[in-house]
Amino acid sequence: MRSSNGQRGLTPKLSIDPNVFTLERERVFASHWQLIGFENSIVEQGQFFRSSFNGSEVVCIRDKRDRVRVFQNVCRHRGTLLCEEASGCFKTAMTCKYHGWKYGFDGSLVSAPNMLDTAEFEKEKYGLHEIRCATWQGLIFCNASNTAKDLSTFLAPLDSVATRYRLKELQIASTIHYDIDANWKLLFQNFNECYHCPSVHPQLTPLTNYRDAENDFESGPILGGPMKIREGAETISHDGRLCGTISSGLNDLDQNAARYYTIFPSWFLSLFPDYVMIHQLSPVAFNKTRIRCDFLFNPITVNSKDFDSSKVSQFWDETNRQDWEMCERVQIGLTTPDFEPSPYSNLESLLVAFDDYYKSHISEK
Amino acid sequence: MRSSNGQRGLTPKLSIDPNVFTLERERVFASHWQLIGFENSIVEQGQFFRSSFNGSEVVCIRDKRDRVRVFQNVCRHRGTLLCEEASGCFKTAMTCKYHGWKYGFDGSLVSAPNMLDTAEFEKEKYGLHEIRCATWQGLIFCNASNTAKDLSTFLAPLDSVATRYRLKELQIASTIHYDIDANWKLLFQNFNECYHCPSVHPQLTPLTNYRDAENDFESGPILGGPMKIREGAETISHDGRLCGTISSGLNDLDQNAARYYTIFPSWFLSLFPDYVMIHQLSPVAFNKTRIRCDFLFNPITVNSKDFDSSKVSQFWDETNRQDWEMCERVQIGLTTPDFEPSPYSNLESLLVAFDDYYKSHISEK
Amino acid sequence: MRSSNGQRGLTPKLSIDPNVFTLERERVFASHWQLIGFENSIVEQGQFFRSSFNGSEVVCIRDKRDRVRVFQNVCRHRGTLLCEEASGCFKTAMTCKYHGWKYGFDGSLVSAPNMLDTAEFEKEKYGLHEIRCATWQGLIFCNASNTAKDLSTFLAPLDSVATRYRLKELQIASTIHYDIDANWKLLFQNFNECYHCPSVHPQLTPLTNYRDAENDFESGPILGGPMKIREGAETISHDGRLCGTISSGLNDLDQNAARYYTIFPSWFLSLFPDYVMIHQLSPVAFNKTRIRCDFLFNPITVNSKDFDSSKVSQFWDETNRQDWEMCERVQIGLTTPDFEPSPYSNLESLLVAFDDYYKSHISEK
Numbered sequence A, B, C: 001m002r003s004s005n006g007q008r009g010l011t012p013k014l015s016i017d018p019n020v021f022t023l024e025r026e027r028v029f030a031s032h033w034q035l036i037g038f039e040n041s042i043v044e045q046g047q048f049f050r051s052s053f054n055g056s057e058v059v060c061i062r063d064k065r066d067r068v069r070v071f072q073n074v075c076r077h078r079g080t081l082l083c084e085e086a087s088g089c090f091k092t093a094m095t096c097k098y099h100g101w102k103y104g105f106d107g108s109l110v111s112a113p114n115m116l117d118t119a120e121f122e123k124e125k126y127g128l129h130e131i132r133c134a135t136w137q138g139l140i141f142c143n144a145s146n147t148a149k150d151l152s153t154f155l156a157p158l159d160s161v162a163t164r165y166r167l168k169e170l171q172i173a174s175t176i177h178y179d180i181d182a183n184w185k186l187l188f189q190n191f192n193e194c195y196h197c198p199s200v201h202p203q204l205t206p207l208t209n210y211r212d213a214e215n216d217f218e219s220g221p222i223l224g225g226p227m228k229i230r231e232g233a234e235t236i237s238h239d240g241r242l243c244g245t246i247s248s249g250l251n252d253l254d255q256n257a258a259r260y261y262t263i264f265p266s267w268f269l270s271l272f273p274d275y276v277m278i279h280q281l282s283p284v285a286f287n288k289t290r291i292r293c294d295f296l297f298n299p300i301t302v303n304s305k306d307f308d309s310s311k312v313s314q315f316w317d318e319t320n321r322q323d324w325e326m327c328e329r330v331q332i333g334l335t336t337p338d339f340e341p342s343p344y345s346n347l348e349s350l351l352v353a354f355d356d357y358y359k360s361h362i363s364e365k
Helices: A018-029 A151-164 A184-191 A310-333 A346-362 B018-029 B151-164 B184-191 B299-303 B310-333 B346-362 C018-029 C151-164 C184-191 C299-303 C310-333 C346-362
Strands: A034-038 A047-053 A056-062 A068-072 A087-089 A109-111 A132-136 A139-143 A171-180 A208-213 A222-229 A257-263 A267-271 A276-285 A288-297 B034-038 B047-053 B056-062 B068-072 B087-089 B109-111 B132-136 B139-143 B171-180 B208-213 B222-229 B257-263 B267-271 B276-285 B288-297 C034-038 C047-053 C056-062 C068-072 C087-089 C109-111 C130-136 C139-143 C171-180 C208-213 C222-229 C257-263 C267-271 C276-285 C288-297
Touching: A018 A276, A018 A346, A034 A047, A034 A056, A034 A276, A068 A132, A068 A139, A132 A151, A151 A222, A151 A257, A171 A310, A184 A257, A184 A276, A184 A288, A184 A310, A184 A346, A222 A346, A288 A310, B018 B276, B018 B346, B034 B047, B034 B056, B034 B276, B068 B132, B068 B139, B132 B151, B151 B222, B151 B257, B171 B299, B171 B310, B184 B257, B184 B276, B184 B288, B184 B310, B184 B346, B208 B346, B222 B346, B288 B299, B288 B310, C018 C276, C018 C346, C034 C047, C034 C056, C034 C276, C068 C139, C130 C151, C151 C222, C151 C257, C171 C299, C171 C310, C184 C257, C184 C276, C184 C288, C184 C310, C184 C346, C222 C346, C288 C299, C288 C310
Parallel strands: none
Antiparallel strands: A034 A139, A047 A056, A047 A087, A056 A068, A132 A139, A171 A288, A208 A222, A222 A257, A257 A267, A267 A276, A276 A288, B034 B139, B047 B056, B047 B087, B056 B068, B132 B139, B171 B288, B208 B222, B222 B257, B257 B267, B267 B276, B276 B288, C034 C139, C047 C056, C047 C087, C056 C068, C068 C130, C130 C139, C171 C288, C208 C222, C222 C257, C257 C267, C267 C276, C276 C288
C-alpha cells in the first residue's frame, strides 16, 4: 500500500467558491479530453445526441462519411438552440426551427432562406462551429484546446484493459441519471478510495475486501486498479452471481476482480467479469454535478433470452446513491468556517494523487 | 424592402449579463414612457390597480377629480407594501394594513394614528411618492424622468392610426399573462420580423404572406407597419373570419390588413379590422420577462349576444407561445462561448433599427 | 411613554443588501450570545440535537459528566456533516457515517479506523471543534467570541423575572417552525411595538390595550416589559381563559400581565400567567429568517389530564403569521428606490433603542 505521507485534503475553498469553478473551466476542463457519449448511440448517418461540454450545448452527429462530428448546438443566425431533443435522427439536414436555416451533417450551412440578397453574407462562412472530438474504444470525447495531446496518447495506458474487456463491442443495456448537490472533485475523491466501503456500502463487504485495492496507476490523470472478488462470488451484484457471460479475452485476474479507474476530469471506468459501468460527470456549478451512469454488456449477453440488466443496475443505483449522499454531506460540512481537513490515511493515497494532479493545473503558473 | 446592410445582431453579452440589465434600468428604461395599464380598468374614483414600473411596485388610482394618478406602492412610515391586491376600489382612502396610515386618492397622508405628538413629524410631508404619468388614447404610461419629452409628442406618430381604430373607446375582452425565460430585447426582435413565420407559425400562412410586411416607421422608438390580409380572409383568427364588427373610421387598407407596431421599450400594438391586441412587457431580470397580453374590441362587439373573444385570444395564445419558445431557445444559445451573430437578412431590417436605437441609449456617452 | 425624538427608521440598505448580512455575521452575531435550544431536550447522556449557529452546523450533546457541550457538526477527517438527524441519542460515541470515525460525547476522537499508520496524524489533535456555550435558566446559548462577557452577566437583568416564572422548570408542550421572507431586524422591530396591534391583530384587542405597554428595559440588548391584561380576561388565549395553572411565585402584576422581551440578536421571551412563549431566530440570508417558536408550561399543567396546549399555540400561530406577513411586505417595500422611512412614533420608542444598539455594532469603529 502506498503511503499518503500525511498529506491533507484540498482546502475547502476550492469546492465551495463559485469563482474557483469559473477558473476551473479555463485551467482544468478546457485542456482535458471529456467524455460526452457513445459511438453506439449514433450508428446511422444523421443520428445525433445532444450533450453538454464545458458548460455549453453541443450536438454530436454521425455524418455522411460515417464520421463522428461534434458541433456547438447553436444556429449561426441569431443564436437559437438548434436541437432540442435529447437524441434522434435527421433525414437530410439539421434544421433550425426559428428561421429554417439548414445545416448538413458535416455542419456546413446548406440553405438559409431569404439570405441570398443579404449584404456581407457568405454562406460558406456560417457553418456550425465544430468542436475537436475523437473516439477511443467506442467512446466519444471532446477537447476545447487545439494544443492538447491526442486522445489516443492520453488514454494509451488503458488500451490493454479496454482491449481485453472488448470495450468497443459492448452495448448499453441501461442508463441512470443523477443530479448531485456536490462539487465534482468530491465525487472523484469518493470514487478513489474504498476506506468508506465498510460504513457506507455494507452490501460490498461479502464481495470485496475494502483493503484489497491495488493500483495500476498511482499518479497523473488516470488512477486506480483491481480489487479481487472474494472466493464464492463471481461478480459485483446483489447475490454475487453473474448477470451475463464472461467475455473471452479476460485474463485470470480480470475474471476474478473488479477494476475501478477514474480518468481526470470527467469519467469513471469500472470493469467487472461480465459487464462494464461508466460514470460520465458534467459539473454544472461549484456545488452541482450531473452524472450519467451506463451499464454495458457484450452482445451475446444482451441478446440472450433471460437477460436482465437491472440485476446489476439496481445494485449500483443503491451504491451510487449511498456515495452521493456522503459527497453531499461533505459539501455542506466544508462550508464550516475555518475547517481544515486532517491528513489522509494510507487508504486514501489516490486522493493525494488526484489532489496533486488537480493542483498542478489550477495553480497560477 | 429596406436593406439590413449586413449589420450583425447585438453582441450576446447584452442579453446574458445581469450587469447590463442593471445598466438598462438607468440608461434605457428610466428615460422612456412605459405602458402600465388601461384607463378603462379604473373608471370609478378610488378604483386602482397594482403594477410594476422599472422594477418597483406602483399603484395606479383614479382620484376624486377623476384624474389618473400613479404612486409608489409603499407606505411612507416603515416601507410596507401598501396595496397587495392586483386591483380593487378603495372607499375613502388607501389604508396601510400595518399601522393604519391612510392616504387620499391624491396620495396625501390624511391620517396617521398615534403620530400627532411625534417630534419632527409633519403630516404634509408624508404623502405617497408620486410618479410622473400621462395617458394617451386610453392607455396609461409612467416615466421616471422629469426631463423626458411629453407622452403626446412621443406617441404623435401613432395618433392617426389610434384615431382611426378608435383605440380610446375599445374595451378589454380578455387578458393573458406570461412568464418568459428570455431577455426583453429578444422579444422585441422577434416581434419585429415575420421571417420566422413560415417555420414557427404555420397557422399564419393562409392569412398573411410573411414577405408582405410594409413599414410605416423604419427607425427610432416606434417601428412597424401593415401586412395585407390575403384574399378570402377577413382578419387574423383561426378560420380567418371576423370575431367582431369592423369599426367605422377604418380606411381601405386598415380593413384588409394587420398592423404590427413595437414601441420602445415596453409594448407592442397590433391592430386588426375587428380587434386590437396589446402586449405589455415587464422585464424582471436579464433572462426573465413578464408579459400581459390584452385583447380589445369595440363596445358594439363586446355587447353583442354571441361575442366570444376566445376565438382570437386562443389563436394568439398559441402564436405567442410559439414565439416565446423561440426566444427562450435563443436565450440559451446566446450563452455559447464566443458566439457571434450573422448579418441580418433584409427581412430583419427593423431589428437593425431596434438595435441601433437601443445602442444609442445603452452606450456610454 | 418614552419619546422617539422623531428618529427615523434604519436606512433600507441595511435590510436589503446581502453584503450587510455578511458584515453582520462578523460584527453583530459573532460577539453576542445566541439561543440554540433547551436543556430539557437533552436529559440523557449522549442525547443530542442539531442546530445552526451563526450560519454553520452545530451539534449540542450532553456529555458523560452531564455537561452540555456544543461542537461543529463536522467530521475532522474530510469535512462530512456528522449528525444528520434533527435530534436523537448516541449510545457510546458520535460516529461519522462516511469512514467510521468515532467521537466521544466530549468531542474527543476516540477511534479512527485505518489511521494508525498515517504519517503526521495524532489522534489527540482531531477532536471536534468545540464552541463556547453556556446555559441560563434551562436555555442553551452559544458565543463565537472568547472575549464576550459571561452569559450570566449578559442576562442578569432577566434573572428576577425568570425566577418568578420558574423558567428552568418549564417543559416544552409544542413547537412551531416558520420560514419567513424578511430580514431578521424587521422581525425584531415588529415585536418591539404594539402600534400595529389594532390593525394587524384584532384578536388581541379584547385582551390587552395596545397603548398599555410599559418598558422594564428601554435601551441596550434587552428591551420590553409588561402589558396589563384587561379586566375579565385571565391570559392571552382565544377566549382569554387560562390554558394551565398559574405558577406559584408570580407577583400581582405577573398574574395580570403579558410580558414581552426581545433579546438581541436572536430571541424573544414572552411570559404569561400560565405559560411562556420563546421565539428563536436563525437569520439565513439578508431576506430570509427561520423561526422556531416554543410553548412552555409548568410540569403540573403538562401532566394534567385535559391539558391541550393548542389552545394557546393556535392563537399565537395565527398572530405570528399576521406579523410575518407584515414583515414580508416591508421587505418588499424597502427595495423601492430612494425610500426613506418617516420618524418613529412614540409608540415605537423601543425601535429607536433597537436601531441604536444595532448601529453601535454594525458601524465601523
